[in-house]
Amino acid sequence: MSTPETPAAPPSPAAKAGAGVATYLDERLGTNAAGKKNLRKVFPEHWSFMLGEIALYSFIILLATGVYLTLFFKPSAQEVTYDGVYAPLRGAHMSEAYASTLDISFEVRGGLLMRQIHHWSALIFVAAIFIHLFRIFFTGAFRKPRELNWLIGNGLLTMALIEGFAGYTIPDDLLSGTGLRIAEAVILSIPVVGTYVQFFLFGGEFPGDDIIPRLFIIHVLLLPGIMLALITVHLMLVVVQKHTQFPGPGRTNENVVGFPLMPVYMAKAGGFFFIVFGVCALLGGIAQINPIWLFGPYYPDQISAGSQPDFYIGFLEGSLRAMPNWETNLFGHSISWNVLVPGLILPGIMMTLLAVYPFIEAWVTGDKREHHLLDRPRDVPVRTAFGAMSIAFYLLLFINGGNDIIGLTFDISINNVTRFTQVALIVVPPIVFVITKRACLGLQRADLNRVLHGKETGIIKRLPNGEFIEVHAPISAEERFSLMQRNTYAPLAAGPATDEEGVPTPGHKVAKVRAKLSKFWYADDMPKPTPEEYAELTAGHGHGDDHGTDVEGHGH
Amino acid sequence: MKRLSARRRHPLAGLVVLLLALGAVGGLYSAFAPSGTAEAADDASSLQIQEGKGLYITSCSSCHGLNAEGTSDGPEIAGLGAAAVDFQVGTGRMPLQSREGQAPAKKQLFTEEETVAIAAYVASLAGGAPIPTAEQYAADGDLQEGGEIFRTNCASCHNFIGKGGALTRGKYAPNLTGSDPKHIYEAMLTGPESMPTFSDGVLTPEQKKDVITYIKTIAAEPDPGGYAAGRIGPVTEGLLVWTVVIGALIGAAVWLGAKPS
Numbered sequence: 063m064s065t066p067e068t069p070a071a072p073p074s075p076a077a078k079a080g081a082g083v084a085t086y087l088d089e090r091l092g093t094n095a096a097g098k099k100n101l102r103k104v105f106p107e108h109w110s111f112m113l114g115e116i117a118l119y120s121f122i123i124l125l126a127t128g129v130y131l132t133l134f135f136k137p138s139a140q141e142v143t144y145d146g147v148y149a150p151l152r153g154a155h156m157s158e159a160y161a162s163t164l165d166i167s168f169e170v171r172g173g174l175l176m177r178q179i180h181h182w183s184a185l186i187f188v189a190a191i192f193i194h195l196f197r198i199f200f201t202g203a204f205r206k207p208r209e210l211n212w213l214i215g216n217g218l219l220t221m222a223l224i225e226g227f228a229g230y231t232i233p234d235d236l237l238s239g240t241g242l243r244i245a246e247a248v249i250l251s252i253p254v255v256g257t258y259v260q261f262f263l264f265g266g267e268f269p270g271d272d273i274i275p276r277l278f279i280i281h282v283l284l285l286p287g288i289m290l291a292l293i294t295v296h297l298m299l300v301v302v303q304k305h306t307q308f309p310g311p312g313r314t315n316e317n318v319v320g321f322p323l324m325p326v327y328m329a330k331a332g333g334f335f336f337i338v339f340g341v342c343a344l345l346g347g348i349a350q351i352n353p354i355w356l357f358g359p360y361y362p363d364q365i366s367a368g369s370q371p372d373f374y375i376g377f378l379e380g381s382l383r384a385m386p387n388w389e390t391n392l393f394g395h396s397i398s399w400n401v402l403v404p405g406l407i408l409p410g411i412m413m414t415l416l417a418v419y420p421f422i423e424a425w426v427t428g429d430k431r432e433h434h435l436l437d438r439p440r441d442v443p444v445r446t447a448f449g450a451m452s453i454a455f456y457l458l459l460f461i462n463g464g465n466d467i468i469g470l471t472f473d474i475s476i477n478n479v480t481r482f483t484q485v486a487l488i489v490v491p492p493i494v495f496v497i498t499k500r501a502c503l504g505l506q507r508a509d510l511n512r513v514l515h516g517k518e519t520g521i522i523k524r525l526p527n528g529e530f531i532e533v534h535a536p537i538s539a540e541e542r543f544s545l546m547q548r549n550t551y552a553p554l555a556a557g558p559a560t561d562e563e564g565v566p567t568p569g570h571k572v573a574k575v576r577a578k579l580s581k582f583w584y585a586d587d588m589p590k591p592t593p594e595e596y597a598e599l600t601a602g603h604g605h606g607d608d609h610g611t612d613v614e615g616h617g618h
Numbered sequence: 619m620k621r622l623s624a625r626r627r628h629p630l631a632g633l634v635v636l637l638l639a640l641g642a643v644g645g646l647y648s649a650f651a652p653s654g655t656a657e658a659a660d661d662a663s664s665l666q667i668q669e670g671k672g673l674y675i676t677s678c679s680s681c682h683g684l685n686a687e688g689t690s691d692g693p694e695i696a697g698l699g700a701a702a703v704d705f706q707v708g709t710g711r712m713p714l715q716s717r718e719g720q721a722p723a724k725k726q727l728f729t730e731e732e733t734v735a736i737a738a739y740v741a742s743l744a745g746g747a748p749i750p751t752a753e754q755y756a757a758d759g760d761l762q763e764g765g766e767i768f769r770t771n772c773a774s775c776h777n778f779i780g781k782g783g784a785l786t787r788g789k790y791a792p793n794l795t796g797s798d799p800k801h802i803y804e805a806m807l808t809g810p811e812s813m814p815t816f817s818d819g820v821l822t823p824e825q826k827k828d829v830i831t832y833i834k835t836i837a838a839e840p841d842p843g844g845y846a847a848g849r850i851g852p853v854t855e856g857l858l859v860w861t862v863v864i865g866a867l868i869g870a871a872v873w874l875g876a877k878p879s
Contacts, residue, residue: 107875108875109868109871109872109873109874109875109876110871110875111875112871112874112875113868113871115871116867116871149761149762150761150762150765150832150835150836150839151762151765152762153762154762154765154766167842167843168842174842174843178843178844182859182863185855185856185859185863186859186863186864186867189859189860189863189864190864190867193864193868236769236773236778237778237851330874330875333874334870334871334874337867337870338867338870341863341866341867345863347844348844348845349843349844349845349846349847349858350841350842350843350844350845350846350847351843351855352851352852352855353841353843353846353849356778356779356836356849357778357851358765358766358769358773358778361769361770363770364769364770364773364774365773365774366769366773366774366777366778366783367773367774367775367776367777367782367783367784367791368777368781368782368783368784368850368851368853369851370850370851370852370853371852372852372855372856373852373855373856373859373860376852376856464853465784466783466784467784467850467853469784469788469790470782470783470784470790473788474788475719475786475787475788476784476785476786476787476788477786477787477788478788
């Protein structure tokens with residue numbers, strides 16, 4: 063690469079100026095040492111490592127456009143009479159929050175564009191968090207030492223959902239007010255303290271004057287502040303723990319193979335920011351989103367058919383709509399299972415399972431090592447199947463959230479859509495689990511086949527004895543290495559129930575559960591061939607498909 | 619006068635007075651009699667009713683009965699009035715396509731004239747609300763007032779801007795954005811299917827006009843924000859994000875993450 067013979071060219075004026083600035087900063091801030099370390103930081107190459115960046119960039123766009131919107135938005139529930147330019151609402155009574163959002167949309171220069179970029183970026187932000195989460199989950203990037211960063215990511219996801227909800231609620235239009243009313247109902251459904259919590263949050267009866275300014279502060283200060291801090295920690299941990307990478311030749315748990323931050327990744331990441339920004343700006347410019355002027359101001363006695371939340375709240379809407387109408391009356395108090403279960407308990411369980419999954423898997427595996435090499439999803443079938451099953455469950459809830467839109471669009475009875483969802487929520491996830499697991503095992507088998515027998519060439523040969531065979535070509539050593547660089551776990555054994563004296567082993571019951579789970583996780587995996595097996599199977603004559611080529615080569 | 623008064627005791631005087639009185643009463647009666655007889659005298663109108671009766675007998679009576687009294691297959695419609703008939707037949711809902719769910723609006727079986735004739739016939743049986751005039755459903759009412767009434771009374775089934783919505787068991791509130799204003803007016807007046815009736819006591823004719831003004835104005839209004847994806851809100855927005863947008867961004871990531879070769 064380097065050519066030491068070439069005499070160094072005299073530095074250009076630009077380089078001189080750059081050096082001057084660098085020296086100036088280094089003498090005052092000591093930046094050179096930090097820069098030397100961090101600018102050379104290596105990023106491994108894979109497209110899926112850039113999905114989280116989409117979330118990061120859309121968050122930056124959200125901050126920028128959000129600041130502009132706060133300059134004009136009035137977070138007040140004070141009733142005013144609208145006298146702006148939008149004729150269909152002129153003379154209507156509404157909250158100042160809604161009136162100022164109308165003003166932003168119709169009278170503030172660039173206001174509607176900013177609102178639309180802000181809202182589109184919000185949808186992209188949450189969607190990007192989801193796909194980033196999928197990458198982390200299905201490749202096992204959450205394993206030691208990254209469990210805490212997984213938890214931070216979970217926290218960011220939860221906060222993003224609340225942040226988004228608060229954001230689309232504060233304009234106080236008829237659609238967002240409907241969502242707020244549902245949120246209030248969920249709070250009220252908490253046994254014993256529900257009504258107190260509701261009064262505390264809303265400052266009185268629904269809707270009251272307090273909730274809009276409170277949600278505003280949560281939306282523009284509290285949550286963005288916490289999220290910004292957590293995103294910083296999230297990224298610092300990536301720097302501290304180094305990036306994960308997919309297995310391949312030269313890649314180990316101790317190194318990272320890729321390109322340095324400066325200049326390659328600086329250019330890629332910078333370019334990606336502008337792509338994300340461009341997409342958000344384009345959407346904001348040409349695609350209408352959340353047209354609050356069509357929805358009208360919020361009054362608690364009004365509601366619209368087809369009211370839907372933004373997509374990331376859709377699964378909660380769907381769980382509410384899927385829940386049977388169960389209530390218990392206990393000592394004169396109603397416990398509204400029909401709201402409590404789908405609104406709080408179910409999402410609570412879902413988020414908790416997501417958060418603790420790395421710890422469950424680590425325990426079942428009994429693996430205390432650090433992992434910087436990623437798993438291919440097929441290589442851990444049970445994890446992949448759990449992921450697919452959870453996505454199926456989530457999607458069913460999500461689809462049921464739009465049961466009225468689906469019913470109307472496809473001319474199906476809304477009752478049938480709901481009934482289907484109720485059954486499917488129980489039946490479909492296990493089916494998805496089994497199918498996914500079998501598919502993963504099939505892919506493992508295909509990998510093994512590829513390693514041992516080579517790749518199919520599509521060339522059909524006919525042997526002198528009339529038999530047809532397909533010629534297989536051996537795969538490259540790099541590919542073979544990549545395919546077989548995976549972890550294999552043997553199922554853990556529970557150990558003896560008693561020691562030789564007949565004294566029960568402490569913790570044996572737990573060990574038995576763990577052994578069972580471990581068996582469930584790993585018993586079906588395809589074992590990697592040992593070097594001896596590999597040598598035997600691939601050595602010259604007498605084996606399967608290679609036979610044909612040999613016959614040909616040796617001219618029997 | 620003298621001659622007249624001189625003969626007041628004439629034996630035939632009583633008879634003459636009686637005849638005069640009868641003539642006067644008869645004349646007054648014919649002057650003030652209900653318009654039924656006058657309508658019957660109106661050739662065009664009675665012809666229309668005759669034509670309507672013919673159409674009714676062939677196309678409607680098998681379910682609604684020969685005298686619109688209803689049968690086990692269809693409700694009584696005598697007394698529902700011309701507006702209801704004009705709505706049901708004019709939007710193609712009647713004759714009924716099938717007895718399941720809800721009658722959909724479809725291609726009309728009858729021409730405008732035939733529809734009005736059937737309506738006139740049904741109205742001739744027992745009266746009821748007449749077909750509104752063009753003036754009544756013109757879209758020149760109070761836009762803001764119409765919006766408020768619409769959101770309070772209509773949006774819960776028909777959506778914020780009348781895009782329609784699902785009801786239980788396959789029934790639905792239809793999309794109003796392309797509906798004929800006359801039919802919207804008639805629907806409010808007569809409450810077809812699951813829809814409540816908004817009589818003139820509940821929504822005055824003025825307010826009905828405001829509602830029509832709102833629906834029609836919003837439907838014709840351009841979208842200042844650009845492509846509105848059917849104006850049904852977060853569902854299509856989310857769909858767009860998860861297909862085109864995230865697809866494009868992943869594509870960009872794949873492009874940027876591709877190995878230089």
